[in-house]
Amino acid sequence: MNDREEQDIEADEFAELSAGHALNALSPEDERAYQHALVTHPEWEAAVALDAATVDILADGIAPVAPPVDLRSRLLRTIDADLHPQSVDDADAGTPPVPDTGGVPVAPPTEVVQAVQRRAWTRGLFALVASVALLIGIGWGAGAVTSLWRTPAAVTALERIQAAPDASSAHVDFPGGEATAHWSQSVGKVVLVADGLPELPADRTFELWYVRGSTPIAAGTFDASSAKAMAQLTGTMHPGDTIAVTVEQSGGSPDGTPTTKPLIAIPTT
DSSP: OOHHHHSOOOHHHHHHHHHHHHTTOOOHHHHHHHHHHHHHOGGGHHHHHHHHHHHHHHHHHOOOOOOOTTHHHHHHHHHHHHHSOOOHHHHHTTOOOOOOOTTOOOOOOHHHHHHHHHHHHHHHHHHHHHHHHHHHHTTOOHHHHHHHHTOOHHHHHHHHHHHSTTOEEEEEEETTEEEEEEEETTTTEEEEEEESOOOOOTTEEEEEEEEETTEEEEEEEEOOSSSEEEEEOOSOOOTTOEEEEEEEETTSOTTSSOSSOOSEEEEOO
16 A cells, blocks of 8 residues: 555545546546545545536536647646746756757656646546535435536526616517517626517528617527527627627628518617
């Protein structure tokens, strides 16, 4: 048994190890330390079960995301900077200069890369696991947490707008339906809620606009799976803008200006 295993791990460190174990992200050394601590402290089994349940919820609620293509190069640059700091103080202290490699970056040993990746993984994902575990621990059901995790951005934005002290809205009727724009300057978001939208062909989409004076400013596109829809506008609304919706080709207007007459136009003054 190594020195790390022989140490009596504190509860907060075990919490990190437990989260890492649930995420299958521990190094062999950390995994042995985790198993040893669990034998020493069987009372921590409840935390382990909670972390496992939390990861199951996250796995169900998160779509796979590919890492950035430049992740490895950025990681290597960061590690190289940490391993070979260059400063005037170091030079004055007699620190040997970093060897000139002709501009070619020197890759650190594999175990160093793995250690840095493991620390970053554990810190970031432990915070996520701990947050969800806290919700479950204070009485939220797994279904409620999963539902929260999957809540569309427009729904969350609308809740924030309606809770803001400066929440505002404007309502209009249009042929076949009605629409309401909700906004808050303090929150900085605008959400459109519409009922009675027409069904569109597969090659068409709804596009949102801020009409500022006589100038339309594109604010995103949305599709409606039914007559009812909720969509969050991109960009920043200015006081007095009109919120408009047009029908455009799939992907939005190619030149950034509406190609059809507005189906919906909501003055915000």
